[in-house]
Amino acid sequence: MTDLHETLGALRIALGDDAVLTGDTINPRHHSDWTYHQPACPAALLLPRDTAGVAAALRICNERGQSVVPQGGMTGLAGGSTPRATDIALSLQRLTGIEDIDPAAMTLTVRAGTTLENIQLAAADAGLLFPLDLGARGSCQIGGNIATNAGGNAVIRYGMTRDLVLGLEVVLADGRVLNLLNKMQKNNTGYDLKQCFIGSEGTLGVITRAVLKLVPPPGPVATMLCALPDYASAVALLRRIQRELGTPQAYEVMWQDFYRTGVSWLEKPIAPLDDSHPLFVLCDLDAPAQALEAVMEQAFEAGEALDAVQASSHAQARALWKIREATGEFPTRLKPLNFDVSVPIADIGTCVERCRARIDARWPGNRSVYFGHIGDSNLHLSVDLNSVPDADPHEIEETVFAVVGELSGSVSAEHGIGVLKKPYLHHSVTADALDAMAALKAAFDPKGILNPGKVLG
Numbered sequence: 001m002t003d004l005h006e007t008l009g010a011l012r013i014a015l016g017d018d019a020v021l022t023g024d025t026i027n028p029r030h031h032s033d034w035t036y037h038q039p040a041c042p043a044a045l046l047l048p049r050d051t052a053g054v055a056a057a058l059r060i061c062n063e064r065g066q067s068v069v070p071q072g073g074m075t076g077l078a079g080g081s082t083p084r085a086t087d088i089a090l091s092l093q094r095l096t097g098i099e100d101i102d103p104a105a106m107t108l109t110v111r112a113g114t115t116l117e118n119i120q121l122a123a124a125d126a127g128l129l130f131p132l133d134l135g136a137r138g139s140c141q142i143g144g145n146i147a148t149n150a151g152g153n154a155v156i157r158y159g160m161t162r163d164l165v166l167g168l169e170v171v172l173a174d175g176r177v178l179n180l181l182n183k184m185q186k187n188n189t190g191y192d193l194k195q196c197f198i199g200s201e202g203t204l205g206v207i208t209r210a211v212l213k214l215v216p217p218p219g220p221v222a223t224m225l226c227a228l229p230d231y232a233s234a235v236a237l238l239r240r241i242q243r244e245l246g247t248p249q250a251y252e253v254m255w256q257d258f259y260r261t262g263v264s265w266l267e268k269p270i271a272p273l274d275d276s277h278p279l280f281v282l283c284d285l286d287a288p289a290q291a292l293e294a295v296m297e298q299a300f301e302a303g304e305a306l307d308a309v310q311a312s313s314h315a316q317a318r319a320l321w322k323i324r325e326a327t328g329e330f331p332t333r334l335k336p337l338n339f340d341v342s343v344p345i346a347d348i349g350t351c352v353e354r355c356r357a358r359i360d361a362r363w364p365g366n367r368s369v370y371f372g373h374i375g376d377s378n379l380h381l382s383v384d385l386n387s388v389p390d391a392d393p394h395e396i397e398e399t400v401f402a403v404v405g406e407l408s409g410s411v412s413a414e415h416g417i418g419v420l421k422k423p424y425l426h427h428s429v430t431a432d433a434l435d436a437m438a439a440l441k442a443a444f445d446p447k448g449i450l451n452p453g454k455v456l457g
């Protein structure tokens with residue numbers, strides 16, 4: 001049983017008074033991630049300045065069996081960084097800064113609390129690209145991106161966060177610091193331990209530093225919005241573009257309901273393409289505009305595309321992306337029940353049809369929007385609970401996850417499990433695999449102090 005008063009005293013001696021906050025001095029942003037699901041003021045908020053501070057904090061908490069919730073930018077969409085009132089929150093917000101850019105190795109070494117946007121800017125200043133990109137770039141931290149194995153818009157071309165991390169520094173639950181700060185592409189020395197921490201959502205260790213892979217920046221990027229007759233055409237068009245011009249930087253599909261919503265929230269709600277089409281694709285591609293036009297001619301002839309517009313300036317490209325980035329306004333404009341599932345790419349159309357049919361039959365009048373990074377097999381679906389105030393969200397979740405299970409998909413493609421998806425993990429992970437995960441957790445965190453109740457348990 002932990003004596004909180006005594007624990008806080010030890011933490012104040014180790015970290016300093018200004019690094020241990022309690023009660024009203026804790027900014028409410030530390031009460032919940034972006035889900036606002038069961039927010040709570042933690043028993044304390046720790047603000048260590050460096051790896052040694054994180055290590056000291058965890059050693060003290062582990063000795064006393066005190067639970068700790070690692071917190072990054074609090075933009076997570078699974079409840080992973082939301083504390084309970086009995087937890088101590090440990091924020092990485094003071095561990096900021098880029099330590100090294102190595103142009104020869106094309107790597108960037110960074111402290112975990114640095115925002116994704118600052119990393120992107122630093123890479124660009126060095127004439128390189130850090131290709132991870134998502135709507136929360138200005139607030140999310142690289143430690144949080146790694147802990148959630150974030151995806152985003154460019155996965156189709158560059159992979160998930162997991163593919164962009166070469167090395168890590170991680171503090172284990174008992175305060176030991178694992179130096180896994182590797183800069184090499186190749187390193188076959190036993191188990192690749194860093195992969196255990198990527199996507200572990202703060203349950204196995206606290207990430208304090210990372211070595212990231214940079215890539216050469218693409219040439220000028222053409223942005224195109226295209227209307228399609230059906231889902232099969234979205235896959236056919238993607239494969240045509242890949243065959244003829246290479247893999248796009250982004251290939252985002254919006255079903256009509258999402259497109260109409262995104263357009264209606266624009267400052268000037270004028271649709272760049274007629275909104276009666278069933279499906280829309282937003283594509284970024286580093287190919288000459290004429291080459292893209294030629295491929296689109298073929299697509300029109302094949303009946304894969306019905307209409308298209310190409311941005312002729314950066315401002316126009318940003319305006320097209322504004323439609324897709326309507327998701328940033330979901331929490332203020334809707335009461336969204338968000339899904340982030342994946343199913344094999346050929347089955348995404350079926351997944352949408354089945355989900356829509358079952359949701360519409362059970363909850364007539366619901367407002368739902370479908371969209372996704374389909375090149376990565378990732379479908380997003382948001383049901384506005386304001387449109388069906390009497391609906392039980394768990395029943396909607398069971399409905400969607402049953403379809404995902406039927407199609408051998410995953411209940412989380414990129415946002416992670418946190419608390420929100422935990423009851424549904426069994427739809428995607430076998431009992432034996434869950435046992436193996438629990439064994440890993442027990443090995444790294446035998447007292448179970450790190451983010452208890454998240455992912456497992």
Ligand SMILES: Cc1cc2nc3c(=O)[nH]c(=O)nc-3n(C[C@H](O)[C@H](O)[C@H](O)COP(=O)(O)OP(=O)(O)OC[C@H]3O[C@@H](n4cnc5c(N)ncnc54)[C@H](O)[C@@H]3O)c2cc1C
Binds near residue numbers: 074077150327451
């Ligand atoms: C507008 C918007 C758009 C988004 N778009 C995408 C998208 O396209 N793709 C996508 O994948 N996600 C997306 N997200 C979700 C979110 O931005 C990502 O999950 C992001 O990686 C979370 O980073 P964070 O720093 O905010 O982490 P937090 O929310 O603070 O934490 C997330 C999890 O990581 C753990 N954690 C945080 N930092 C550390 C650390 N240093 N060490 C160990 N554990 C840690 C926490 O305990 C928690 O479990 C979006 C969110 C918003 C609000």
